[in-house]
Amino acid sequence: MNKTNLVSLRIITSDIKRLVKFYEQATEATAKWSTDDFAEILSNSFTLAIGSNRTLAFFGEGTAEPAANRSVIIEFLVENVDDDYERIKDLTHEIVQKPTTMPWGNRSLLFRDPDGNLINFFTPVNEQAKNKFA
Known part of the structure; x- marks a missing residue:
């Protein structure tokens, strides 16, 4: 470990x-x-x-910049991404990708938070993906 x-x-x-x-x-x-x-x-x-x-101020000037991320995706495993989409679409102004089944077996919803950070809500849908998160 x-x-x-x-x-x-x-x-x-x-x-x-x-x-x-x-x-x-x-x-x-x-x-x-x-x-x-x-x-x-x-x-x-x-x-x-x-x-x-x-x-x-505790970390030093220039260590981070709000609303400047374009390289990280924050990912959340959710029970049913299609159900969450119905709720999320009214919460954000930017849906990047509606629920889509990805080649690796997750159904994925991509959207941005108010600062522009990319978020992925996903649900495993094939056996391999389900086993990974079991």
């Missing part, structure tokens, strides 16, 4: 209340706020942390 375990992903934003509300609605989970500048969406396997750009 690897001694290094990924436990969270942090998004830096200039509008933390808006972004936390979006992720609460998208994931149907309630965020845990530590301060006015930091909140977390917790799941059984992972934490999505959301920090305001004011938290960057």
